[in-house]
Amino acid sequence: MIDPALRALPGLRPLIISRICSQLSATTMTIAIGWQIYALTHSVASLGYLGLAQFLPMVPLTFISGHVADRFNRRNIVLTCQILEILSTGALAAAAAMQILTPALVYTFAAFYGTLRSFEMPCQQAFLPAIAPPELLPRAQALLSSLFMTASIVGPSLGGLLYGLGAVTCYSLATLGLALAFFGTLALRLHHTVPAKEPVTFASVFAGLGFLNRRxxxxxxxxxxxxxxxxxxxxALLPVYADSVLHVGPIGLGFLRAAPxxxxxxxxxxxxxxxxxxRAGVTMFISVVVFGVATIVFGASHITWISVLALMILGAADVISVVIRSSLIQLATPDSMRGRVSAVNSLFIGSSNQLGEFESGTLGAAIGPEAAVIAGGVGTILVAIVWIRLFPKLWSLDRLEDVRPEIL
Incomplete structure (x- = not known):
């Protein structure tokens, strides 16, 4: 049941519809194109290249997209990106129907989608603070995360089932989901989302980095x-685990993907x-360590229920870190800087997800998928330990509700 205080927030319902439908389609597509590229190439490394194709466009566009988000109407930017996503996913469905889908076309789609996301994500991340006041933002962020994760549960399972019915069916329904996301964004009414424009200079484009250096x-x-x-x-290696380690097939892959x-x-x-x-900071570091331990358990497991349980714990730990990080960023950043700071955050998220898929795929091809996953889990724990020393202010972070934007 939704907290009555959150239910009363104007604009929250269309934002939820937009984000859920978008995530449902994205996770369905992730399962479909991941399984398809593996079926076309039978290569572990190809799964890594798929993540790399989505990540590379984000690098040169991050700071440009952040500045665009702070100069123009963020809602209109998201609507434009969603229209292009609908068209590109529909084209993918048409290519599958004509049986002309190749690895090159799949990689091209992934790269184009990554380009659109580099403009869409900074704007979307700035929507919630325009709807929820600071005292309700952590709870609103947690609610949005819970519904977001619901879509993440249904999407992979649906993707596995639909891909079993055919790629055309899967891609077509993903296109429909993106259309619903578009109408959700269209119904969203936000105020004061366009800050006063400033001249485009080198300093203004990269101001997000300067702000993060101060904070x-x-x-x-x-x-x-x-x-x-x-x-x-x-x-990134879940298709390998589903096929060669746990032997559960595409439907099992959907459930593995849904477990986190x-x-x-x-x-x-x-x-x-x-x-x-x-002690929100301490909680964040503990959750990262638990994430690493669960990754190690998953990497070593050959028993399906243990693997699923490890992935569930991994997901629980990850969302704690996500809620703390997202709330901290939105509460500490003034609205005039949210686009640029969110763009840097999106680049880091893209690096950790898409570039992480590339790292997992290439390392898995070199030393084997199980050794690669276990090594990654150990690395995660070591990073958390080092970061406690490097960022003592984050370790000492107390109550999120007390965080306020820095006055520029």
């Missing part, structure tokens, strides 16, 4: 997630009703 706690939170997930992310979201859903629902209290 070391934010830099520590973003970079901790980058290196922890970069090293500990095992999702199940753990995250349970945890985020709890957080939406029982927000974090004291």
């Amino acid at each position: 070391r706690d934010l830099l520590g939170a973003i970079s901790l997630d980058l290196f922890a997930v970069l090293l500990g992310g095992a999702t 979201a199940i753990g995250a859903l349970v945890t985020s629902v709890w957080l939406s009703r029982h927000p974090l209290g004291r």
